[in-house]
Amino acid sequence: MTPTHALTSILPCNDLDASEKFYARLGFTRADSDKPEDGEDSYRILSDGKGGHLHLTDAVEGWLIRGRNPFGLYLYTEAVDELAREFSGELANGQGPEDTLW
Template sequence: MPIPVAIGAFAIIPCNDLPSALPFWERLGFDRTGGDDDYIIMTGLGCEVHLTQAGKGPWSVPSEHNPFGIFIRMPDVASVAARVEDLIIRPGGVLRHREWGLYEVGIHGPDGLLVRIGWPSRHMRNNDADTPT
């Protein structure tokens, strides 16, 4: 699959073990669309994520307290949450409407990466359902 032509801002996420991070992103719904051994471009869920091999020592990702995170805005939050039910951060990350106006889920990613997926609550049917309008 070729890299799509798109305008946007795309996260670059360092990974301590780049090859082992790929199955996580594939499970979310991403496909590898470019890159090489140390830099991989993944496309899916209407966006693009760039994964890069982290360095050693002070350049590695502190997986116990990873300071990195990514927010993916897409309407079908519930179906992605169902695919990764075992990775949902509990209790705080469960799929629900948040006070800041998003219907979202928090997922534990590779190296302790916080992955939040959500959609504006006002665009969800009946504001209690998991179906986008």
Template sequence: MTDQPQHSIVAILPCTDLDVSTAFYERLGLAVEGDYGSYRILSDGAGWQLHLTSESPDGWLVPGQNPFGLYFYTARVEDIAERMRDHILEREKAPTHKPWGMYEFALSDPDETLVRIGWPSRLIGEAPALPSP
């Protein structure tokens, strides 16, 4: 994390098992940047940042009824899909072009948070090279 914050927004995601959730998001390409016991800051060093906490109020995480969702924008959709193939929710088990103009796929994290990974369909093949996680 830099000393000078950029104009951005970061999700704080409740989870039941911090270690299991951390491992899931590490597979997506994030790394632990700060560990404060029941609160962790994860980042990919290129713009993604996620805060995980196990200090959520009782009743926030009900199995099968998790209302939370995240959307990760990246040109590396295919690379991440390959790493996460066993977690992809769609039948195709691969990214697809959606009617809303995104090339994406959906996952469920350990607490059943909906996680979408995508990139605008019109930019596929035009994306700048990004560092590998």
């Protein structure tokens, strides 16, 4: 089914390679045809083949500060249990849910 209406996020990143590897773990990959043969690689278009799209771009140096990212993304997926196992040993900002004060 081809979507008739869509919105795609463009996410600034300090490290495009690390960001692309992270999102690959969530099923988002870049088509070989979108990879430059040579030259600057400062913009990446990822998709998960299920309708999810994410664009990554270089952030202006010093603009993004670790732990203070102003952006949020939500991934709606049926693979919650699988992803929970994949990321079970990792914590956001060094805190697990039990350490966070709401």
